[in-house]
Amino acid sequence: MSLPISFLSDFGLEDEFVGVVHGVLAKLAPGSRVIDIGHRFPRGNVKAAALALTRAIQYLPEGVCLAVVDPGVGTARKAIAAETTWGIFVGPDNGLLSPAVAMVGGAHKIVSIENPEAMIPSPGETFHGRDIFAPAAAVLASGEAGIDELGPDVAGEEIVPLLLPLTETKGSVIAGEAWWVDGFGNVQTNVAPEDLAGLGIGPGETLTVMVGSTIHSVPWVTSYGDVAEGETLIHVDSVGLLAIAVRGGRADEELRLSEGVAVTLAGSRSATAG
Amino acid sequence: MSLPISFLSDFGLEDEFVGVVHGVLAKLAPGSRVIDIGHRFPRGNVKAAALALTRAIQYLPEGVCLAVVDPGVGTARKAIAAETTWGIFVGPDNGLLSPAVAMVGGAHKIVSIENPEAMIPSPGETFHGRDIFAPAAAVLASGEAGIDELGPDVAGEEIVPLLLPLTETKGSVIAGEAWWVDGFGNVQTNVAPEDLAGLGIGPGETLTVMVGSTIHSVPWVTSYGDVAEGETLIHVDSVGLLAIAVRGGRADEELRLSEGVAVTLAGSRSATAG
Amino acid sequence: MSLPISFLSDFGLEDEFVGVVHGVLAKLAPGSRVIDIGHRFPRGNVKAAALALTRAIQYLPEGVCLAVVDPGVGTARKAIAAETTWGIFVGPDNGLLSPAVAMVGGAHKIVSIENPEAMIPSPGETFHGRDIFAPAAAVLASGEAGIDELGPDVAGEEIVPLLLPLTETKGSVIAGEAWWVDGFGNVQTNVAPEDLAGLGIGPGETLTVMVGSTIHSVPWVTSYGDVAEGETLIHVDSVGLLAIAVRGGRADEELRLSEGVAVTLAGSRSATAG
Numbered sequence: 001m002s003l004p005i006s007f008l009s010d011f012g013l014e015d016e017f018v019g020v021v022h023g024v025l026a027k028l029a030p031g032s033r034v035i036d037i038g039h040r041f042p043r044g045n046v047k048a049a050a051l052a053l054t055r056a057i058q059y060l061p062e063g064v065c066l067a068v069v070d071p072g073v074g075t076a077r078k079a080i081a082a083e084t085t086w087g088i089f090v091g092p093d094n095g096l097l098s099p100a101v102a103m104v105g106g107a108h109k110i111v112s113i114e115n116p117e118a119m120i121p122s123p124g125e126t127f128h129g130r131d132i133f134a135p136a137a138a139v140l141a142s143g144e145a146g147i148d149e150l151g152p153d154v155a156g157e158e159i160v161p162l163l164l165p166l167t168e169t170k171g172s173v174i175a176g177e178a179w180w181v182d183g184f185g186n187v188q189t190n191v192a193p194e195d196l197a198g199l200g201i202g203p204g205e206t207l208t209v210m211v212g213s214t215i216h217s218v219p220w221v222t223s224y225g226d227v228a229e230g231e232t233l234i235h236v237d238s239v240g241l242l243a244i245a246v247r248g249g250r251a252d253e254e255l256r257l258s259e260g261v262a263v264t265l266a267g268s269r270s271a272t273a274g
Numbered sequence: 275m276s277l278p279i280s281f282l283s284d285f286g287l288e289d290e291f292v293g294v295v296h297g298v299l300a301k302l303a304p305g306s307r308v309i310d311i312g313h314r315f316p317r318g319n320v321k322a323a324a325l326a327l328t329r330a331i332q333y334l335p336e337g338v339c340l341a342v343v344d345p346g347v348g349t350a351r352k353a354i355a356a357e358t359t360w361g362i363f364v365g366p367d368n369g370l371l372s373p374a375v376a377m378v379g380g381a382h383k384i385v386s387i388e389n390p391e392a393m394i395p396s397p398g399e400t401f402h403g404r405d406i407f408a409p410a411a412a413v414l415a416s417g418e419a420g421i422d423e424l425g426p427d428v429a430g431e432e433i434v435p436l437l438l439p440l441t442e443t444k445g446s447v448i449a450g451e452a453w454w455v456d457g458f459g460n461v462q463t464n465v466a467p468e469d470l471a472g473l474g475i476g477p478g479e480t481l482t483v484m485v486g487s488t489i490h491s492v493p494w495v496t497s498y499g500d501v502a503e504g505e506t507l508i509h510v511d512s513v514g515l516l517a518i519a520v521r522g523g524r525a526d527e528e529l530r531l532s533e534g535v536a537v538t539l540a541g542s543r544s545a546t547a548g
Numbered sequence: 549m550s551l552p553i554s555f556l557s558d559f560g561l562e563d564e565f566v567g568v569v570h571g572v573l574a575k576l577a578p579g580s581r582v583i584d585i586g587h588r589f590p591r592g593n594v595k596a597a598a599l600a601l602t603r604a605i606q607y608l609p610e611g612v613c614l615a616v617v618d619p620g621v622g623t624a625r626k627a628i629a630a631e632t633t634w635g636i637f638v639g640p641d642n643g644l645l646s647p648a649v650a651m652v653g654g655a656h657k658i659v660s661i662e663n664p665e666a667m668i669p670s671p672g673e674t675f676h677g678r679d680i681f682a683p684a685a686a687v688l689a690s691g692e693a694g695i696d697e698l699g700p701d702v703a704g705e706e707i708v709p710l711l712l713p714l715t716e717t718k719g720s721v722i723a724g725e726a727w728w729v730d731g732f733g734n735v736q737t738n739v740a741p742e743d744l745a746g747l748g749i750g751p752g753e754t755l756t757v758m759v760g761s762t763i764h765s766v767p768w769v770t771s772y773g774d775v776a777e778g779e780t781l782i783h784v785d786s787v788g789l790l791a792i793a794v795r796g797g798r799a800d801e802e803l804r805l806s807e808g809v810a811v812t813l814a815g816s817r818s819a820t821a822g
Contacts, residue, residue: 006297014731015600016585016586016604019608036292037290053290059297059301060294060300123784123786125772125783224347224349224399225349278578280571287561311567312564312567315562326563334568456565457559458591460674497623499624511674512675512679514672517672522619
């Protein structure tokens with residue numbers, strides 16, 4: 001029985017890199033279905049890809065997750081495999097896997113991939129996706145090797161975590177940030193509905209959204225259809241976080257928001273007060 | 275027996291959206307092959323994607339077609355499934371499916387997808403591709419549910435059509451438009467060879483092509499090899515419509531054509547007369 | 549038993565072209581797995597795609613390789629299938645297949661695809677990927693036809709070769725060129741480690757890299773981790789050729805290198821001398 005393999009990278013689609021990894025998986029795990037999570041995440045941006053993987057993981061079939069965003073390839077960073085109740089994650093030890101692994105309940109076993117028998121011999125040290133990570137994912141998916149055969153155990157506290165910005169409640173406002181702008185220009189914040197509930201603010205109210213020194217009054221609605229074309233709205237998005245959108249438009253351009261920009265949310269009363 | 279699923283969207287490939295839909299399909303219809311028709315159609319451009327689907331449909335394996343270009347997500351627009359002799363189309367009721375459904379002979383049954391048991395519960399109302407359309411496509415493809423179980427019947431005349439521009443014969447000329455520029459810069463018009471045959475014009479002749487106030491004399495040939503490198507030609511393209519191309523070049527740039535621009539075709543005699 | 553099909557093109561991902569070819573393959577070879585090598589190679593650039601295919605081929609599962617970069621579609625160029633010990637290559641006779649076929653040991657049989665029964669009837673002469681190459685690849689992969697049934701034999705010397713620039717040893721320097729810049733900005737040269745070994749130069753030494761009139765001193769190291777962040781290095785890349793990289797940066801920008809630019813390599817002594 002071959003497990004499905006879900007594959008994420010920052011390789012882009014201009015070269016043959018993604019195709020070559022697919023080739024290695026097809027050769028070593030011919031019975032495994034391969035699902036491309038995405039390959040055009042910003043190059044070397046571990047955080048962006050880690051957040052995407054976290055958003056995606058619950059929708060991917062249980063099995064093996066191969067994730068390669070690896071600006072430290074060719075340095076001393078470890079290659080790891082982490083076993084969870086969802087399945088096994090394979091990738092570089094740079095924080096990329098950490099939030100998704102946490103999302104599915106944490107790892108009960110982590111190994112450092114060091115067994116040369118599970119690797120493809122290569123003239124160079126630059127394409128670990130092809131030479132180390134893909135073969136490891138394939139033998140795990142095909143059942144040809146167990147995680148124990150890949151290398152020695154690593155303690156969870158030795159693994160590189162991903163430091164994600166937390167929201168902060170300051171009096172009657174929540175200080176958060178834009179942490180993802182999707183391709184449609186919708187801006188997801190790191191603020192959860194529970195954060196606002198803590199201030200007694202809920203759906204149906206008009207929020208005060210502060211970006212830099214600009215203040216916007218934005219209704220918290222359930223869906224795009226609740227506002228008119230061209231109007232800004234705030235809503236709980238498909239991941240469960242508060243997101244700012246413009247019906248039929250781009251919120252990133254309208255509110256001058258990009259990833260990492262600070263966003264402060266408050267009820268309308270506190271805005272009047274402030 | 276699991277049916278293949280052909281999947282089209284405007285999600286782009288920068289995010290994990292396409293991958294998440296693949297994940298849902300793999301979970302709910304593990305035996306179905308998934309074919310990506312394309313995901314980089316202009317965002318929210320229902321017409322462009324509908325034309326692409328119409329061009330593609332006869333080459334796709336019979337089964338389920340999942341198409342999501344859905345600028346009205348979160349509004350009152352219906353989610354529909356349409357049964358045809360080709361198979362079942364699933365997508366938003368905004369005209370996206372209409373021309374392809376017509377191309378394969380029309381729908382003999384259409385339902386409004388409303389059964390919550392066929393959906394994935396979600397915190398938000400923005401990702402119907404993942405939460406409504408993909409699960410519906412998957413259960414239809416796997417045979418786990420019939421179209422009747424998705425929701426109530428909808429009459430064909432209640433479905434949103436796609437209004438496509440028709441050509442018009444004005445005396446000895448055909449008034450059409452550029453309705454697709456492919457990635458190579460080839461410009462497909464909405465003019466069929468039969469339209470010109472009605473004027474007694476056929477292959478081998480030199481056509482007069484009018485774009486704005488500029489007149490071009492262009493030979494109607496069978497293939498690129500019939501003209502010299504760098505020359506403009508008109509030919510019946512792989513879809514069966516008259517298309518303007520430049521051998522080894524880009525017709526869109528050469529003739530300043532883009533989607534929606536009016537193009538008038540006539541024989542060479544009428545041009546001399548005019 | 550259906551063979552896997554590896555598919556490369558310059559169709560891009562903006563249209564439905566790649567999806568339509570997948571549809572044809574799924575219809576005619578429903579049991580074959582399809583691996584996308586890549587579809588965003590520069591349009592019409594036979595050399596760039598041929599090099600990518602050559603780099604990829606040893607990692608692809610043996611079977612059928614369908615490659616379509618075909619600026620001469622609609623001219624007299626032949627459509628060919630070439631049988632090798634790796635499997636069968638299908639594509640236009642324009643040099644695209646030649647280096648990969650050579651890489652796997654050469655073809656022992658080449659045919660010109662001319663049998664109309666193995667083609668899809670089409671109104672136009674522009675989409676041979678869909679109408680000629682994909683059906684040929686599919687019937688070969690499914691075993692429905694042997695290569696002999698596709699058309700008459702062609703002698704190897706009648707096939708269009710791909711002329712690739714060779715390196716030249718001039719006294720104590722190697723004159724080569726940049727022949728691939730990957731998406732990360734790494735610059736692969738056409739210089740092999742053996743070329744430098746012939747001059748008595750090996751890893752661990754500092755090389756003199758000349759680009760135009762600019763001279764760079766660059767250490768030949770084993771992996772990125774051997775230099776500090778932001779520093780330039782030269783190393784044997786994952787394909788086995790000498791490549792110039794910048795740790796955490798882009799060598800193409802740093803050294804003003806793009807595909808086809810001349811690069812001269814020498815030991816540090818000859819640089820001092822020169």
